[in-house]
Amino acid sequence: MNExxxxxxxxxxxxxxxIAAGVRFYAGYPITPxxxxxxxxxxxMPEVGGVFLQMEDEIASIMAIIGASLAGKxxxxxxxxxxxxxxxxxxxxxxxxxxxxxxxxxxxxxxSTGMPTKVSQMDLMQSRWGTHGDxxxxxxxxxxxxxxxxxxxxxxxxxxxxxxxxxxLSDETISHLREPIDVSVSPTLTDRKLPVEKSGYLPYRxxxxxxxxxxxxxxxxxxxxxxxxxGESGFQTANGHVAEALVERLRDKLFNNLDDIIQFETDRxxxxxxxxxxxxxxARGVSETVETLRSRGRKAGALRLVTLFPFDDDRIRQAAGSxxxxxxxxxxxxxxxxxxxxxxxxxxxxxxMNKINGDLISPxxxxxxxxxxxx
Amino acid sequence: xxxxxxxxxxxxxxxCPGCGNGIVLRALLEAISQLQLDPDKVVLVSGIxxxxxxxxxxxxxxxxxLHGRAIPTxxxxxxxxxxxxxxxxxxxxxCSAIGGNHLxxxxxxxxxxxxxxxxNYNYGMTGGQASPLTPAASIxxxxxxxxxxxxxxxxxxxxxxxxxxxxxxxxxxxxxxVDHLRKAISHRGFSLVDAVAQCPTYYGRFNRKGSAGQMIxxxxxxxxxxxxxxxxxxxxxxxxxxxxxxxNIIGARQADIDAAKEQS
Numbered sequence: 001m002n003e004x005x006x007x008x009x010x011x012x013x014x015x016x017x018x019i020a021a022g023v024r025f026y027a028g029y030p031i032t033p034x035x036x037x038x039x040x041x042x043x044x045m046p047e048v049g050g051v052f053l054q055m056e057d058e059i060a061s062i063m064a065i066i067g068a069s070l071a072g073k074x075x076x077x078x079x080x081x082x083x084x085x086x087x088x089x090x091x092x093x094x095x096x097x098x099x100x101x102x103x104x105x106x107x108x109x110x111x112s113t114g115m116p117t118k119v120s121q122m123d124l125m126q127s128r129w130g131t132h133g134d135x136x137x138x139x140x141x142x143x144x145x146x147x148x149x150x151x152x153x154x155x156x157x158x159x160x161x162x163x164x165x166x167x168x169l170s171d172e173t174i175s176h177l178r179e180p181i182d183v184s185v186s187p188t189l190t191d192r193k194l195p196v197e198k199s200g201y202l203p204y205r206x207x208x209x210x211x212x213x214x215x216x217x218x219x220x221x222x223x224x225x226x227x228x229x230x231g232e233s234g235f236q237t238a239n240g241h242v243a244e245a246l247v248e249r250l251r252d253k254l255f256n257n258l259d260d261i262i263q264f265e266t267d268r269x270x271x272x273x274x275x276x277x278x279x280x281x282x283a284r285g286v287s288e289t290v291e292t293l294r295s296r297g298r299k300a301g302a303l304r305l306v307t308l309f310p311f312d313d314d315r316i317r318q319a320a321g322s323x324x325x326x327x328x329x330x331x332x333x334x335x336x337x338x339x340x341x342x343x344x345x346x347x348x349x350x351x352x353m354n355k356i357n358g359d360l361i362s363p364x365x366x367x368x369x370x371x372x373x374x375x
Numbered sequence: 376x377x378x379x380x381x382x383x384x385x386x387x388x389x390x391c392p393g394c395g396n397g398i399v400l401r402a403l404l405e406a407i408s409q410l411q412l413d414p415d416k417v418v419l420v421s422g423i424x425x426x427x428x429x430x431x432x433x434x435x436x437x438x439x440x441l442h443g444r445a446i447p448t449x450x451x452x453x454x455x456x457x458x459x460x461x462x463x464x465x466x467x468x469x470c471s472a473i474g475g476n477h478l479x480x481x482x483x484x485x486x487x488x489x490x491x492x493x494x495n496y497n498y499g500m501t502g503g504q505a506s507p508l509t510p511a512a513s514i515x516x517x518x519x520x521x522x523x524x525x526x527x528x529x530x531x532x533x534x535x536x537x538x539x540x541x542x543x544x545x546x547x548x549x550x551x552x553v554d555h556l557r558k559a560i561s562h563r564g565f566s567l568v569d570a571v572a573q574c575p576t577y578y579g580r581f582n583r584k585g586s587a588g589q590m591i592x593x594x595x596x597x598x599x600x601x602x603x604x605x606x607x608x609x610x611x612x613x614x615x616x617x618x619x620x621x622x623n624i625i626g627a628r629q630a631d632i633d634a635a636k637e638q639s
Binding site for chain 1: 385414415416418420430431434435436437438439440441444446447448449450451452453454455456458459476477480
C-alpha cells in the first residue's frame with residue numbers, strides 16, 4: 001500500500017486540502033457538523049505559520065477572513081446551515097469587493113436548528129441565492145473524502161483566480177465519513193493577480209479577463225474597498241451605468257470562463273434511456289443503482305454535477321445525452337430538479353425523487369422508487 | 376496635519392453643514408501625522424453610517440465594510456499583517472448596536488486595533504433615529520415622545536469588556552482629542568476613543584440644542600476633565616460627561632499568554 005494513502009475524515013480532508021492549497025488564515029465558529037475543521041485548524045494553523053481565530057459568531061468569522069484576504073492571505077471558514085445563514089451578508093460583501101474567500105458549508109437537516117446531526121441537501125439554493133441582490137458564486141460539490149480534499153484545493157485556486165467567493169458545499173455524511181485518500185501529489189497553486197504600477201493605479205480597472213488586479217492592503221497602493229456600487233477607482237457612486245457595468249462584469253468574469261469552472265462526471269450517458277442527475281453524497285447511491293440496473297439489462301446512466309454553480313443549461317443539455325426519462329434524486333423537497341426542468345422543459349420526462357427524513361438515499365430506495373413510479 | 380493624507384479629488388464630503396465628523400477626522404489625521412506613521416502601513420476600516428464614510432476621503436488603504444462589521448474585518452486585517460496600524464472609524468449605532476457583540480469580543484481579546492467612535496448620539500445617515508448612545512428622554516424620529524431606554528456608557532462598556540486603553544473626548548477640546556487618539560493608536564492592545572461630536576441636522580434640531588456652533592461650544596459646559604471630576608462627588612457630576620483617559624494598561628495580556636505557553 002502506498003505510504004501516502006491515509007485514512008481521513010471528510011472535514012479533515014477539507015482542512016488539509018486548504019493547507020495544501022496555501023490557506024494560512026482560518027476564522028470560524030463551532031457548529032455541527034463542521035466543528036472538526038475549526039478544531040483541526042486550531043492545531044494546524046500555528047504549525048504552518050498561519051492564524052486561527054475563533055470568532056464570536058459566523059458574521060464575525062466571514063468578515064475576519066475577508067479582512068485577511070484583502071490583506072493578502074488565502075483564507076477559509078467553515079460552517080453549516082444556521083451559521084451559513086448568518087454568513088450571507090458577508091458573502092455578498094465578498095462578491096462586491098471581489099475578495100477571494102473559500103467557505104465550507106456542510107449541509108445538515110433544516111430549516112432552523114433542524115436536526116444538526118442528520119444529513120440533507122437542503123441548502124443548495126441558499127448557496128446560490130442566499131445573499132441579496134444579483135450576484136454570482138462558485139459552488140463545488142464533493143461526493144467523497146478524496147474529493148473534499150481535491151475540491152478544497154480547487155476552490156482556493158478558483159477564488160484567487162477569479163477574485164470571487166467559492167463555496168465547497170459538502171454535507172453531514174461526507175464531513176464525518178472516513179475514507180483512504182492519497183495526499184502525495186503536490187497541487188498546482190494559483191495566486192491572485194497583483195498590480196505592478198503604482199502610478200495610475202485603479203483597483204477595479206480590468207483587462208480582458210474582467211478580473212481586477214487589486215493590491216493587497218499594506219503594500220502601498222492605497223486602495224478603497226466598499227460594498228457600495230463603485231467604479232474603477234473603488235470609490236462609491238450612484239451612477240446607474242457604472243452599477244450596471246459592475247454587476248455585468250461580476251457575472252461575465254465567471255461566465256466567460258465556464259470551460260474552466262464547470263466540471264461534471266458522466267457514467268454511461270451515451271445510450272442511456274434513463275438518466276440520474278445528482279450531486280454530492282446522493283450521487284454515490286446513484287452509481288450503485290446504475291450498476292444494478294445495467295446488470296438487469298436496463299440502459300441507465302448518471303450525470304453528477306461537481307460544479308453546481310455557475311449552472312449552464314447548454315452544458316447540462318449536451319452532457320445529458322438523449323435519455324427520455326431523467327430522475328433527480330436529492331435530499332430536499334426538490335431544488336436541483338427545478339434547474340433540470342428548466343433545461344429540458346417538456347422535451348424529457350423529468351422526475352423528482354426526494355427524501356427528507358434525515359437519511360441518505362440508498363440504491364434500494366431508488367429501485368423501489370422506479371418500481372412505484374413505473375419508471 | 377499632512378494634506379496629502381486626504382484624497383482631495385473626493386471632496387467635498389457628504390456630511391451636512393455643521394456636522395462634527397470632519398473635526399474628528401481632522402483630529403485623527405493630525406494624530407497619525409504626529410506619530411509619523413508610514414502612510415503605506417495605515418489602514419482605516421469602517422462600517423455603515425455617516426462617520427463610516429470618513430476613511431474613503433483619506434489616502435490610506437481603506438475598507439468600508441458592512442453595518443457593524445468593521446471590527447471583525449479589522450481583526451482579520453491586523454492578524455493577517457501585524458505590521459499595519461489598523462484603525463476602525465465607526466459611529467455610535469454602528470459600533471454599539473449592530474456591532475456591539477464584535478466590540479466587546481475584540482476588547483476581550485485585546486486585539487491590537489484602535490476604535491474611534493464618532494459619537495453623535497443618533498443614526499444620522501438614516502434620518503435621526505435613536506441609537507444605544509442616545510441619552511434618555513431625548514427626542515429622535517423613533518423616540519417621538521422621548522427615549523425611554525437608558526444609553527450605554529461606552530467607556531464603561533469597553534472597560535468592562537477588557538479594553539486596555541479607553542478614553543473619551545469631545546470635538547470642542549481638539550488638542551485633548553488629538554492627544555488621546557495619538558495615545559490610543561500607539562497603545563499595544565485594544566484601544567477605544569469615544570469622540571463626542573454633534574449632529575445639528577437631527578439630534579440637535581429635535582432636541583433644541585441650538586446651532587452647530589452652539590452645540591460644539593456647549594461641550595465645555597457639560598463635559599468635565601477626568602482629573603477635575605475625580606475630585607467631585609456624584610451630585611456635582613450629575614448631567615456631566617467626563618472626558619479623559621480611563622484605562623491604560625500596558626502588557627495586560629502577557630501573563631495570560633505566558634500561562635498558555637506554559638500549558639502547551
